[in-house]
Amino acid sequence: PARSARSIALALACVLVGASPALLPGSEGFEPTHAVLLVMLAFVGLRMPLRLGLATAMAAELALAIERISWAAGEGTNEDAVMAIVWTALGPLVVAACYALAEAPRRLLRATADAAVGSILQALAAKDHTVGGHSGDVADLAVAVGRRLGMAGPDLAELQVAGALHDLGKLAVPQEILDKP
Numbered sequence: 001p002a003r004s005a006r007s008i009a010l011a012l013a014c015v016l017v018g019a020s021p022a023l024l025p026g027s028e029g030f031e032p033t034h035a036v037l038l039v040m041l042a043f044v045g046l047r048m049p050l051r052l053g054l055a056t057a058m059a060a061e062l063a064l065a066i067e068r069i070s071w072a073a074g075e076g077t078n079e080d081a082v083m084a085i086v087w088t089a090l091g092p093l094v095v096a097a098c099y100a101l102a103e104a105p106r107r108l109l110r111a112t113a114d115a116a117v118g119s120i121l122q123a124l125a126a127k128d129h130t131v132g133g134h135s136g137d138v139a140d141l142a143v144a145v146g147r148r149l150g151m152a153g154p155d156l157a158e159l160q161v162a163g164a165l166h167d168l169g170k171l172a173v174p175q176e177i178l179d180k181p
Contacts, residue, residue: 009101117161120168128170128178139163 069085121135142163146156170178 113161117164120171121164124167124170127175128167135164135167138166 072083072085124135139160140163142159143156146159151159
């Protein structure tokens with residue numbers, strides 16, 4: 001989402017790459033345009049989803065890489081050619097590293113949530129042996145209905161968890177009531 005930590009991190013990566021020509025030699029010529037483009041991307045990145053911002057930044061870096069290499073091959077020196085190759089790798093690497101760092105906490109949170117759901121399902125299965133397959137079936141049905149309704153991504157994941165945990169209340173019900181015919 002706009003202004004999320006990941007979008008802000010992408011924007012900061014664009015600003016970092018845009019400001020770096022002042023710090024590194026051999027960047028005269030095309031880099032002022034690059035800096036302006038990356039600052040614009042930084043502001044746009046605050047208003048777009050992370051994947052779209054990342055794709056835009058990578059596409060801009062690819063276009064600039066082609067420009068750098070052709071410029072270095074045409075009128076540049078050997079030092080310019082080396083710097084063109086370094087710059088061609090630097091921009092996408094910074095943006096990709098920013099994306100990977102921004103995604104790490106989300107992946108950790110997802111793994112933690114999956115482990116918690118798994119533990120609850122194990123507790124349910126230990127209490128009532130009929131729950132295991134049934135909860136999986138309910139989860140699959142919930143996801144199928146969600147897809148038919150046009151839901152996607154995180155909403156389907158929530159449906160799957162809700163379906164799997166729909167018998168959660170059985171943990172609080174005395175065993176003799178659960179075992180009644």
